[in-house]
Amino acid sequence: MTAPYASKPADSRGRRHPEALSTFRSPWQRDRDRIIHSSAFRRLKHKTQVFVEHEGDYYRTRLTHTIEVAQVARTIAGALDLNTDLAEAVALSHDLGHPPFGHTGEDALATLMAPYGGFDHNAQALRIVTQLERHYADFDGLNLTWETLEGIAKHNGPVVGTSPTDGPGTGALPYALAEVNNQWDLELHTNASAEAQVAAVADDVAYNHHDLHDGLRAGLFTEDDLAELPVIGPAFARVDHLYPGLDPMRRRHEALRRVFGTMVEDVIAVAQNRLAGLKPSSAQEIRDMDGPIIRFSKPLYQNIKAVKTFLFHRMYRAPSVVAERARVTAVLDALFPLFLDQPAEMPPQWRAAATEAADQTARARIVLDYVAGMTDRFAIAEYHRIFGTPD
Known part of the structure; x- marks a missing residue:
């Protein structure tokens, strides 16, 4: 039994291309399954989460991160009597649009695509699930429900802007998002459902937790460096009190799982208090509120900001990571203009689409779809094939 403010399968706005209902799956279970079986989801296995000094099997990839986000989202949604299937579907799809090389790749492609929209x-994820996945006979994309598309578009909050050509700082609407929204109004000015908000917070919980794990394993900082940080330092102190002399790896895991639990419990407690006070009677009331209802408490949010600041300087901008960022940026900076000028270097289906494009902007967007869909290893292999060994 879900709460009155939970999204209800019977109230779903359906799919852009009507389909018969499944006899044994809800609409959002069906969305979840289509996402898991998509080509884009499988490619997440070989896409970077965060660059670390040494590659290894223990570091998170974009796929393992996504699975962790989905687990947290189901936990929080279940505790709040929300629809766990919708929360999971949004969580599983939230990073489908990430290009190779993580946020470094996103920054590089944003610069390369600046003249073309x-x-x-997030917008690229919508493009993938509405156009680029081409497996079904009756439609392009996955034909997901309106609620899942809304969650992909707005899980981080309302999206402002009216045109992809607005100037910098004006809330320009990414062209890929504008295309989908023009076809099916996602009500971008409102909040997303509570379930999509849960997916967004679950993303924060997951990466704040696992980036600490990965940074420690990579040797970018030590447990002693974390001792003065809020939430984390006390978690290690608590473990030391309970288990003096504990094996270092067990000590690390015990402390960081307590940090993880603190974040999840805080989100649930804040949401329960706010929901009890506001008493929303429908999913639409959640959308129409002034701000998100699923969020960290103010004290924990400030503590997490301190942790993020630490990670920014000691991990995301560590010298070894910065050097790797420069290397992979050079890969994309070389591949994108080459494919734009020489579509023959792309596989046949992409080559044909780029050659037939109406203008340079249309061609650039086709090249973007191809490059953004690459895994890290394939992008590097293509660079080797065309240019030889990178510096």
């Missing part, structure tokens, strides 16, 4: 990974 820009690049945004």
Whole structure:
């Protein structure tokens, strides 16, 4: 039994291309399954989450991150009597639009695409699930429900802007998002459903937790460096009190799982209090509120900001990571203009589409779809094939 403010399968706005209902799956279970079986989801296995000093099997990829986000989203949604299937579907799809090389790749493609409408990974995820996945006989894309598309577009909050050509700082609407929204109004000015908000917070919980794990494993900082950080330092102190002399790897895991639990419990407690006070009676009331209802408490949010600041300087901008960012940026900076000028270097289906494009902008967007869909290893292999060994 879900709460009155939970999204209800019977109230779904359906799919852009009507389909008969499944006899044994709800609309959002069906969305979840289509996402898991998509080509874009499989490619996440070989896409970067965060660059670390040494590659290894223990570091998170974009796929393992996505699975962790989905687990957190189901937990929080279940505790709040929300629709766990919709929360999971949004969580599983939230990073489908990420290009190779993580946020470094996104930054590089945003610069390269600046003359052609820009690049945004959330908008690209919508393009993937509405156009680029081409497996079904009756439609392009996955034909997901309106609620899942809304969650992909707005899980981080309302999207402002009316045109992809607005100037910098004016809330320009990414062209890929504008295309989908023009076809099916996602009500971008409102909040997303509570379930999509859960997916967004679950993303924060997951990466704040696992980036600490990965940074420690990479040797970018030590447990002693974390001792003065809020939430984290006390978690290690608590473990030391309970388990003096514990094996270092077990100590690390025990402390960081407590950090993880603190974040999840805080989100649930804040949401329960706000929901009890506001008493929304429908999913639409959640959308129409002034701000998100699923969020961290103010004290924990400030503590997490301190952790993020630490990670920014000690991990995301560590010298080894910065050097790797420069290397992979050079890969995309070389591949994108080459494919734009020489479509023959792309596979046949992409070559044909780029050659037949109406103008340079249309061609650039086709090249973007091809390059953004690459895995890290394939992008590097293509660079080797065309240019030889990178510096």
